[in-house]
Amino acid sequence: MNENTINLIKEKLGSKIKKFVEYNPKRFYIDILPSDVVSAAKILFVELQLRFIIATGIDRPDGLEILYHFSDDKSGSVISVRVLIADKEKPEIETISKIVKGAEWIEREMWELLGINFRGHPNLKHLLLRDDWPEKNYPLRQGQGEGRKNV
């Protein structure tokens, strides 16, 4: 079962895959380009019926990384799709919330905590932080939002 799904993913994503890592038999990491993220989400979520778990945004020295985690509930394996946005000054990526409704909140969260702009998101506003949170202050970026501050 598991083998089949993985082969199917490999086949459907095809040339979009830049790197394929099998960390262990239940954990797979796939690197793709930021421009392919919507079509990849369509394949995984709509065609292959995987469940979208969550996305993780990570601040790296060489850019901002987003991991989209998908779960194959039949085999219990997790497939993580990795994209790297190199532009740290004005990071932008297409939204997947039009395909995956459950991704709406996490994109809002990444927008406010990491400063990634999601093109085409229907409702990009503060989710967790105060509405008057200072601009250009992204708590999850390295060296920002650390330690206590007095209000």
Added chain:
Amino acid sequence: MSDKKRTIIPIGPYHPLQEEAEFFKLYVEGEKVVDMDIELGYNHRGIEKLSESLHWDQSTFLVERICGICSTSHPFAYVNAVEDLAGIEIPIRAKYIRSIIGELERIQSHMLWLGLAGHFLGYNTVWMWSWKYRELVNDMFEFITGNRMHYAMMKIGGVRRDIEKKDIPQVEKMCNDLIPALDLFKGAVMDDPVIHARTKGVGILPREVAVDYCVVGPTARASGVDIDVRRDDPQNSAYSLVDWKVIVTQNGDVFDKAVVRILEMYESIKIIRGCLSGLKKEPEGIFDLNVKEIPSGEGIGHYEAPRGEVYHYVRSDGTNRPVRHKVRAPSYVNVPSNQYAVKGETISDAAIILAAVDPCYCCTERVAVIDKEKNKKLMNGFDLIKLCQKKTELLRKMSF
């Protein structure tokens, strides 16, 4: 839709009954709910950032304090993630103990929910009963772990305390004492005509919508989505070693969500008994691998919390702290589904629908109806509870 007739009902952020502050804005026309807005963040504590400044072992205690009700699920998923990263297989005794603690927590949490659901229906007897019998589970926790809450049992590479052989009969006896209480609730919910009338066909979440919103846990299983992390991916736990089954129902209404939770409690008892008999066979003393170093890499851990799948992602660069630690709690995906479920229902049912996903916040008590034009308070939380009770009263007369 004319904006004139629309009324906004803010629910929260403060409510007398319980838990955290959260803010729902219901748009209603007459008695019908037409739309809803959810505002979060009253509870944001920046745990993901804090975790990056803590040692691997310290983070276990931090994630425990994400939520008090599922305070073993988060550490469970977190240690699973770290063990996935490092490729550790824990001793079988630790697996059994982990599962016992996880299942006890599930019973505790479902009872808590059941009580609150009863309260939201205006059926306070159920509330008092279930909180009374919940104390039995808390006693068990105190006996096994030493704490009523925040059990601190999870540890990277095993568990912190053993359940010794001499203690097992006492735990079994406590388990047996729980059964009459569960039977009581089963009877109270499954056979009560008032609860049937108030919850059947209310707040339906169809299967396709459930898949679309990516909901998890009892919310998904009540809608016929057959997922359970305990069965699908039992990382470092004993769920694959004992006999139990996943409860799935098809209707997706509030009643089904209650039924799923009640039947799950029986399954939990079954798992605990299986684990206890497994523990008896294993030699004592080996319940922890002394894990000293975490290699670089990335790991994913998930666990079926009482509310659904808890998901943790950690990345290490080989030092003694995580580089990134992502946490996804089940309510994060379950709560948005309310936006669908509550549409077209009456206000008096909104309280129970919002509570039905078992959110980690139920600010459904302190409600004020505000007329948009005059911006004047028309109705407060007590009026709403009264409205609920009136409806229950009415149904009671009808059904007898």
Added chain:
Amino acid sequence: MPASLKIKALTKSIWVFHLACSPCNNCDIEILDVLTPRYDVERFGIQLVGSVRHADALLVTGMVGRKVVDRVKRIYEQAPKPCVVIAVGGCACSEGIFRDSYNACGPLDKIIPVNAYIPGCPPKPEAIIMSVVKLIKALKGEK
């Protein structure tokens, strides 16, 4: 009404309002535990009320997050005076493990005056009951 009479009235059947400021729920559950059959403080007239305007005491839990800080101040202002504030749990007393969070602006006693502290993570129901008893004694001027 003279102040002494107000204090005397306050010590009879305290009505509490429960205020959660970014807690982890545990202290909140223990507060509810105190009110339900096992501990049942309603015997002594201690009751949870729905509106802060009816309350004699505020039970505050959790480290105070930035989004709730204004509301905490507003709710304290709405409470009829005299009113006692009890900080329940380690987070409300000292922010506990969340001390270094970017969203923290507590502890509670920097924001509103606090009359009693109940440490513990979470405090046991017995501890909560004991603190209320001690507080009543202190208000009456007993030792």
